Amino acid sequence: xxxxxxxxxxVSAEAVDDSSATLLHxxxxxxxASVELLDHPELVDQPVIVGHRSGRSxxxxxxxxxxxxxxxxxxxxxxxxxxxxxxxxLEPHMSRYKDFSARVMRIFGDITPLxxxxxxxxxxxxxxxxxxxxxxxxVIAALIRRRVExxxxxxxxxxxxxxxxxxxxxxxxxxxxxxxxxxxxDTLAFLHPLPVGALWGVGxxxxxxxxxxxxARIGDLADTPLSVLQKAVGESAGRKLHDLAWGRDxxxxxxxxxEKSVGHEVTFEHDVNDxxxxxxxxxxxxxxxxxxxxxxxxxxxxxxxxxxxPDFSTVTRSRTLAEPTNVGRRIYEEAAxxxxxxxxxxxxVRLIGVRVEQLGEGDGGGAxxxxxxxxxxxxxxxxxxxxxxxxxxxxxxxxxxxPARPGSARPGTPKPDKG
Numbered sequence: 001x002x003x004x005x006x007x008x009x010x011v012s013a014e015a016v017d018d019s020s021a022t023l024l025h026x027x028x029x030x031x032x033a034s035v036e037l038l039d040h041p042e043l044v045d046q047p048v049i050v051g052h053r054s055g056r057s058x059x060x061x062x063x064x065x066x067x068x069x070x071x072x073x074x075x076x077x078x079x080x081x082x083x084x085x086x087x088x089x090l091e092p093h094m095s096r097y098k099d100f101s102a103r104v105m106r107i108f109g110d111i112t113p114l115x116x117x118x119x120x121x122x123x124x125x126x127x128x129x130x131x132x133x134x135x136x137x138x139v140i141a142a143l144i145r146r147r148v149e150x151x152x153x154x155x156x157x158x159x160x161x162x163x164x165x166x167x168x169x170x171x172x173x174x175x176x177x178x179x180x181x182x183x184x185x186d187t188l189a190f191l192h193p194l195p196v197g198a199l200w201g202v203g204x205x206x207x208x209x210x211x212x213x214x215x216a217r218i219g220d221l222a223d224t225p226l227s228v229l230q231k232a233v234g235e236s237a238g239r240k241l242h243d244l245a246w247g248r249d250x251x252x253x254x255x256x257x258x259e260k261s262v263g264h265e266v267t268f269e270h271d272v273n274d275x276x277x278x279x280x281x282x283x284x285x286x287x288x289x290x291x292x293x294x295x296x297x298x299x300x301x302x303x304x305x306x307x308x309x310p311d312f313s314t315v316t317r318s319r320t321l322a323e324p325t326n327v328g329r330r331i332y333e334e335a336a337x338x339x340x341x342x343x344x345x346x347x348x349v350r351l352i353g354v355r356v357e358q359l360g361e362g363d364g365g366g367a368x369x370x371x372x373x374x375x376x377x378x379x380x381x382x383x384x385x386x387x388x389x390x391x392x393x394x395x396x397x398x399x400x401x402x403p404a405r406p407g408s409a410r411p412g413t414p415k416p417d418k419g
Contacts, residue, residue: 011178018138020184021160022128025167029155029176031121032061035100036090038153047087052313060092074341107147116253118320126253141179163249165200187247192219199244201322209233221245263355264288271310271348283332285354290328299324300356303334308351
């Protein structure tokens with residue numbers, strides 16, 4: 001995907017034909033940092049980092065000036081300040097971010113009822129039905145950008161395309177404060193020169209598998225026989241990557257009517273710095289969350305990791321899935337990926353938790369475009385059957401077996417974080 005500092009920003013020409021690009025992905029620009037800068041306009045042209053200055057804290061957000069020094073969210077604060085000693089550090093204010101998010105989402109809702117929030121600062125919109133009232137997709141995107149800036153003082157970037165995943169990729173390329181329209185007929189010309197890692201849903205492991213095959217660009221992926229891809233990354237994932245490389249994404253904008261979450265967290269009796277033990281706890285919690293989701297007939301699309309440090313500072317990191325899931329292994333891998341970004345040498349953790357947000361009804365086994373978890377899903381459902389017959393704990397991941405360790409969490413099920 002594009003660089004986070006906006007150095008490869010690409011925007012559309014005025015005369016682009018946008019008639020087929022009715023799906024918008026709107027992403028606020030450096031959202032947390034931009035909200036803080038509303039109170040500090042004198043710092044707009046300076047590098048600004050949002051976070052706590054304590055030695056063990058991490059970067060919550062950074063403005064684009066700071067990003068040009070290599071500062072990114074989730075980076076240890078000490079490292080960020082070594083990269084950019086002149087940066088100004090501002091304390092985060094989550095209540096303000098939620099307030100501005102609500103204002104922005106209301107603007108989206110004024111344009112179309114088909115709004116699908118992905119996180120606090122981004123959403124998909126289907127504007128096909130809004131064209132008669134507001135104009136073409138590009139005109140609608142420009143209207144939204146003007147209203148957001150006029151009513152909040154913030155800027156946003158918009159990608160417009162005929163599919164959701166291309167719209168999301170386009171908004172990333174347009175950052176900051178830009179609009180990139182990808183008409184349906186230009187989809188492959190846009191996609192094929194991009195690196196394979198740009199595909200939404202391609203993680204580091206899959207990317208390395210593809211690079212080992214010599215598949216550096218999405219166009220290389222498209223030209224590879226399906227059987228070769230499936231041998232490299234699995235039958236389900238190979239088919240989905242092949243579809244994506246040819247611009248195929250049948251997903252529609254889904255309206256979330258109720259924001260809920262299912263989660264587990266635990267506070268340790270003694271601070272823990274054993275990374276293997278913390279990952280094991282993440283696996284246990286992810287498995288427990290997945291069981292609760294399946295038993296309720298729910299799936300979720302956003303996996304949130306929560307860490308609290310000995311000084312009681314707390315950080316959360318979220319990862320949005322392309323399709324909702326109730327598979328414990330998927331939940332664990334997403335939480336672990338967030339954890340690995342925070343797991344610096346010497347880290348000590350007082351509390352750790354995992355939750356899944358953006359819930360909806362479903363069994364997680366649909367034939368959607370993104371479903372790389374078929375094997376794990378079957379195994380976990382088999383465990384559900386054994387549990388229903390013989391009781392909780394009869395079957396569990398091997399990594400969770402073994403004696404309790406001194407200082408472990410108190411016995412019993414952690415209190416759910418229902419959000």
